[in-house]
Amino acid sequence: MFSGKAEEAMNFYTSVFEQSEINSVFHHEDGTVLHAVFTLKGQTFMCIDNKNGHEHPFTPAMSLLVACDTVEEIDGVFAKLSQDGQVLMPLQASSFSEKFGWVADKYGVSWQLNLAKN
Known part of the structure; x- marks a missing residue:
């Protein structure tokens, strides 16, 4: 639930992740999002704009x-999501993955990105 930026955030997320698309968007009369469905890497998400004040x-x-598939993907996604956001854990190797990072994006949504060890 976003505060008037649901459609902007959804457009941003679908530009960051490959194999992503906006499935549907329904608006209130004022143009804010009543209900929207989008897909990121095969996972379906819904979002709305907060109208309760x-x-x-x-x-x-x-x-x-x-779960990212390549070093290039995790590096690119991490850079895009952390721009104007906050890095909660830098992107680095860990005991359970080749690379792992945690970031809150410019909308405040928290993302954990993982590149599994082979």
Whole structure:
């Protein structure tokens, strides 16, 4: 649930991840998103714009985990998501993956990116 930026965020996310698309968008009369469905790397997500007048910010307590397929993919996605956002854990090797990083994007959505060890 975004505060008036659902469609902007959805467009951003589908530009960051390959094999992504916007499936449907329904708007309120004022142009904000009533309901939208989009797909990132085969995973379906829904988003809306908050119309109740209260702020409900995203927190790192809930994050989206994305399994990346190549070093180039994880490096590119991490760079794009962290631009104007916040790096919560730098992209680096770990005991469980070739590369792992955690970032909150410019909308406040938290992402954990993983490139599994072969």
